[in-house]
Amino acid sequence: xxxxxxxYSRLPVSFVRGxxxxxxDTEGARYLDALSGIAxxxxxxxxxxITRAICEQASQLLHTSNVYGIANQQALADKLVQLSxxxxxxxxxxxxxxxxxxxxxxxxxxxxxxISVPTIVVMEGAFHGRTLAALTATGNxxxxxxxxxxxxxxxxxxxxxxxxxxxxxxxxGNNIVAVLVEPVQxxxxxxxxxADYLNQIRSICDQNEWLMMLDEIQTGIGRTGKWFAFQHNGxxxxxxxxxxxxGNGIPVGACLARGKAAGLFQAGSHGSTFGGNPFACKVxxxxxxxxxxxNLLPRVQALSARFMQGLQTALADVAAVKVIRxxxxxIGIELDRPCGELVKLALAEHLLINVTAExxxxxxxxxxxxxxxxxxxxxxxxxxxxxxxx
Ligand SMILES: *Cc1c(COP(=O)(O)O)cnc(C)c1O
Numbered sequence: 001x002x003x004x005x006x007x008y009s010r011l012p013v014s015f016v017r018g019x020x021x022x023x024x025d026t027e028g029a030r031y032l033d034a035l036s037g038i039a040x041x042x043x044x045x046x047x048x049x050i051t052r053a054i055c056e057q058a059s060q061l062l063h064t065s066n067v068y069g070i071a072n073q074q075a076l077a078d079k080l081v082q083l084s085x086x087x088x089x090x091x092x093x094x095x096x097x098x099x100x101x102x103x104x105x106x107x108x109x110x111x112x113x114x115i116s117v118p119t120i121v122v123m124e125g126a127f128h129g130r131t132l133a134a135l136t137a138t139g140n141x142x143x144x145x146x147x148x149x150x151x152x153x154x155x156x157x158x159x160x161x162x163x164x165x166x167x168x169x170x171x172x173g174n175n176i177v178a179v180l181v182e183p184v185q186x187x188x189x190x191x192x193x194x195a196d197y198l199n200q201i202r203s204i205c206d207q208n209e210w211l212m213m214l215d216e217i218q219t220g221i222g223r224t225g226k227w228f229a230f231q232h233n234g235x236x237x238x239x240x241x242x243x244x245x246x247g248n249g250i251p252v253g254a255c256l257a258r259g260k261a262a263g264l265f266q267a268g269s270h271g272s273t274f275g276g277n278p279f280a281c282k283v284x285x286x287x288x289x290x291x292x293x294x295n296l297l298p299r300v301q302a303l304s305a306r307f308m309q310g311l312q313t314a315l316a317d318v319a320a321v322k323v324i325r326x327x328x329x330x331i332g333i334e335l336d337r338p339c340g341e342l343v344k345l346a347l348a349e350h351l352l353i354n355v356t357a358e359x360x361x362x363x364x365x366x367x368x369x370x371x372x373x374x375x376x377x378x379x380x381x382x383x384x385x386x387x388x389x390x
Contacts, residue, residue, distance in 0.1 A: 011347055019043025021366050021373055023352070025050045031350045034365045035376050038354065039186070039218050039330070039352075042245040043290055044366040050248050053286035054279075057117030063277045065251045072281035079288050082229045086256035090265065091276030093251045095217035096129025096242035100181065101255035101270060102213045102239045103133045107153070108264040109211055110177035117152060118177040121168060123159040125218075125357075127187035128180065128215055132147040137180055139188070149157055159185060160193035169208050170180050178211035178239075181228035183327075186218035190325050190332025198233040205238070210259050213239040221245035222291050222367060224328035249360045252280040257352075274381075303367070304328045306374045314382035320389035322359075331363040332356075333381075335389065351380045361385070 004055055011045070015023040023031045036042060051361065064070060077089040090101050103120060104315065112119020122128070126139040135143060136150040139159075142149060157164035157173065159181075168174060179201055185191035193303060194200075198214075201379040205212040219229035223245060238261040245252035253275075257264070274280070277367075308326055315321045322334045338358045346353045346360050354362045364378065 008256035011344065013347060018045075021369050029350060031075060031352055032376060032380075033352045034363045034381075035352045035354050036364050037249065039223060039244045039364040042222055042296075042367045043245065043248050043287060044368040046367070047227050047248065047290065048189040048285055049290045049293075050283060053283055054250070057279050057282040059061065060278075062279045063274070065273070066271060066276065068227045070276060070278055072242050072278045072285065073276040075139045076276075076281040076285045077290075079285055080242075080254060080256060083288065084240065084256060085239060085258070087192070087258045087262040088256070090255045090257075090270065091281070092255070092272045093274050093280070094129070094219075094253045095166060095215075095241065096131045096253075097272070097275075098241035098243050098253035098255045099129055099134040099180070099215060100126045101135065101269065102215075102241050103137065103288070104256070104270055105239055105257060105261050105264050106180075106211055107211065107259065108269070113177070114176060115175050117175050118153060119153050119155050121165065121176055121179040121181075122154050122156050122212075122274070123181055124156055124184070125159050125185050125188035126180075126182060126215075127185070128182075129217075140226065147241040147299070159188070159191060160171040160370040162194075162197065162199055162204075165204050169204055172380075176210055178210070178213050180215060182191075183213045183219045184224070184330055186330060187356055187363070189332060189360040190326055190341060190362055192325050193268075199235055201234060202233075202235045202237075209374040211238040212300075213241070217243045219243055219327070219330065220363075221287070221365070222297055222300055222328075223330055225297055225304060226328075227297070229327065233282055246284050247280060248283065250280050252284050259360060294368075300328050300367050303365070303369055303371075303374055304331075305329055306371060307363070307378065310375060310378035313380065314378055315385060316387060318382075318386055321385065329363070329365055329367065331365075333361040333363075333385070335359050335385070336359070337389070339388065345384050347383065349380050349384065351384075353381065 017024045122137045124139045126132040126349045127138040240256045
């Protein structure tokens with residue numbers, strides 16, 4: 001495909017239709033989707049409620065401008081605020097943009113306090129997106145390679161290392177204004193921190209008047225069995241970013257704020273042409289309503305338990321499997337060796353999976369799976385892993 005830039009390495013398949021957890025390729029062959037377009041299509045493909053919302057809104061109004069009031073944007077903000085306990089919302093079109101908004105909030109916060117180089121603490125192994133500031137926050141040397149100079153004002157510590165954060169807090173003159181962290185590192189290899197990690201970060205941020213900024217772009221919108229992963233910890237962040245599952249495939253991102261972070265943006269501080277348009281907001285609102293109407297949060301927890309039981313049983317005597325980790329339907333199977341090849345082997349069996357951090361098979365299935373589909377994924381995948389590692 002010489003007319004496309006070469007920034008993706010693509011699998012030799014292309015899909016033309018989807019329904020529920022299934023996709024059909026150009027030859028009419030059916031695939032089971034355990035990836036959901038990388039945590040995007042939580043409601044699966046062509047969900048009737050989403051299709052209806054898209055058609056109705058498309059026949060009424062797609063776009064006006066943030067120069068005007070937008071009722072759907074207000075309604076989506078109200079809903080997100082109600083579900084999260086945050087105070088207000090800025091809408092954009094992707095995850096990386098949501099993080100740029102968060103980073104700009106931290107900069108405003110620092111500059112208003114007279115801090116000369118406001119600095120954000122970020123983590124090794126983090127993924128926050130591909131625009132320059134988000135790329136700088138991302139803790140992946142490969143993703144950053146060749147894009148120097150990166151952005152000033154970030155300091156990096158190991159993930160899940162609360163002592164390292166304590167140490168920063170005791171140092172003088174490091175100008176820290178915020179901590180930006182994922183509740184689970186998805187791209188980083190489904191790395192799940194200590195159960196009280198977020199609580200500890202919350203109290204260090206409180207003690208030092210730093211903003212706690214959670215990147216819930218992968219973990220939010222029900223993926224972990226609650227609306228947002230921080231709700232497992234009984235805390236509230238000061239800033240939270242969302243995208244991926246929020247639109248079920250329609251591009252939409254959001255940056256939510258609370259308390260001292262909620263009053264930072266003033267007219268003219270930040271903006272987006274497309275962000276929060278009537279169309280994207282109607283679809284996102286329908287995604288949230290559908291998760292509610294179909295009572296999918298407990299279903300995510302049940303599916304997650306079925307996956308874990310199935311995988312633990314099927315892979316119990318496979319020495320090459322180091323550990324199986326999950327938080328809801330964010331599932332990682334870590335092998336003792338690089339296993340990127342498994343993506344192609346699974347594709348040949350008409351199963352869509354992902355491998356991240358070289359050795360971690362990652363599953364991000366839709367919330368609308370049947371029990372039988374869970375069992376099918378577990379059976380196919382465990383057979384492939386056994387053959388691959390025997
Ligand atoms: C995917 C992802 C992003 C980037 O989102 P884009 O929409 O691709 O810009 C940022 N943070 C996390 C945790 C993600 O999983």
